Amino acid sequence: MNRRTLVALVLSLAIVGVANADYTFKPNIKVKDDFHYKLKGTLQIAGQEATLDGTLDRKIVEVKENGDYTVEETQSNTKVQFGGQEMNLPDNTSTTSYTAAGDIVEIKSDKVDPLEYRFANMSLFHLPDAAVAEGGTWTYEAKSNDKTGAVGFKATYKVVGEEKIGNRTTVKISMSIKESEGSEPASSECLLWLDTTDMMPVKTENNLTNAPIPGAPGPVSGKIGTTREG
Numbered sequence: 001m002n003r004r005t006l007v008a009l010v011l012s013l014a015i016v017g018v019a020n021a022d023y024t025f026k027p028n029i030k031v032k033d034d035f036h037y038k039l040k041g042t043l044q045i046a047g048q049e050a051t052l053d054g055t056l057d058r059k060i061v062e063v064k065e066n067g068d069y070t071v072e073e074t075q076s077n078t079k080v081q082f083g084g085q086e087m088n089l090p091d092n093t094s095t096t097s098y099t100a101a102g103d104i105v106e107i108k109s110d111k112v113d114p115l116e117y118r119f120a121n122m123s124l125f126h127l128p129d130a131a132v133a134e135g136g137t138w139t140y141e142a143k144s145n146d147k148t149g150a151v152g153f154k155a156t157y158k159v160v161g162e163e164k165i166g167n168r169t170t171v172k173i174s175m176s177i178k179e180s181e182g183s184e185p186a187s188s189e190c191l192l193w194l195d196t197t198d199m200m201p202v203k204t205e206n207n208l209t210n211a212p213i214p215g216a217p218g219p220v221s222g223k224i225g226t227t228r229e230g
Contacts (some may be wrong), residue, residue, distance in 0.1 A: 014094030022131035023159060023171055026100075029069060029196045034059040035200055036229045039075070043208075045082065054078030054089070057225060067100025096120070101127045102156045103142070104150075113214035114149020122177055122188040123155055123206055134161045143179060145217070151181045165203055168228075184219050186210045195228075202228045 037056040042049065055077050062070040073096065078089040094109035102125050107116050116145075126140040137158045144152045160172040170193040179185035186209065193203040204226045210219035 011205045022133050025125075025127050025171075025194065025199050026067070027069065027200060029060050029063060029200065031060055031063055033198075037201075037226040038229060039078070039224070039226050041222060041224035043213075043224070045220055046217050048078055050082040050084055050175040052089075052224075053080060061095065062097075063117055067106070067121055068096045068098065069071050070095060070099075073210075088116060104148075106148075115212040115214045117145070117148045117150035118179070118186060119214070121150055122186055122211060123175075123192075123204065124177065125173070125175065125192060126157070127153060128157070128212050132159050134159050139181075151179050151185075153179045154219065160191075165192065165193055168202050169219055170194055170202050184210045185217065186212055200228075201226065 003063045037058070039052070039056050041052045043052070043074075044050075054075055057074045057076070059072045060069060061072045062068075064213055072093065073090065074093045075089075076091040080089060082086045082215055092109065094107055094112075096107050097105040099105060103138075104117065105125065107120065109116075121142070124142075128136075128138040132138060135158070137156065139157070140155045142150070142153050142155075144150060153223065155175060155177045158174045163170050163172045173192045173194065175188070175192060176188040176189065178187040188206050188208050188211070190204065190206040192201060195202050203224040206224050207222075208224065209221045211221065213220045
């Protein structure tokens with residue numbers, strides 16, 4: 001191999017490396033795309049441990065030209081072990097509208113509890129304003145919303161790097177989200193793995209503190225995770 005060929009090869013590898021290192025995280029989705037997840041969690045409720053298992057089915061029902069999109073989510077087959085008893089939770093379907101940047105615009109369901117917005121924000125992934133390389137960080141600060149009941153929070157995100165999960169290549173992101181208001185502010189330390197093909201979640205691990213879960217007797221702490229199937 002002559003020097004010119006070697007230099008060309010090195011340059012081409014460098015270009016590929018740079019191209020693979022920067023992420024915008026823009027979802028590559030279209031209407032009718034669907035994603036299926038297993039849901040597992042271990043929570044502390046009223047001083048007792050509760051475990052939950054279920055399924056989440058998410059379907060893209062709208063994608064606007066500006067990048068805003070809407071997801072229909074159905075949680076089903078949910079079983080909760082609590083106080084030595086097993087309970088089956090009723091299936092629930094909701095529709096959530098997002099901005100192109102990932103912020104929640106509106107949640108629709110049979111009966112929307114304001115706590116749903118607070119809980120959803122504990123795993124909110126706000127896209128960076130520009131491409132971010134491995135090791136890069138960015139922050140986001142949201143204000144309270146009297147209409148929805150969401151409270152202000154601050155979030156810090158970091159690109160950890162690429163990781164293989166099954167046959168999927170993912171980019172791993174760490175997220176730290178903390179409410180900035182209230183007497184018992186909620187917070188979460190979350191790991192998120194996005195498929196590099198569609199930039200939709202493959203796996204999540206969320207460690208929650210004082211989480212405002214609708215229907216719970218008070219703030220809940222513990223871990224909730226999802227894993228994509230198929």
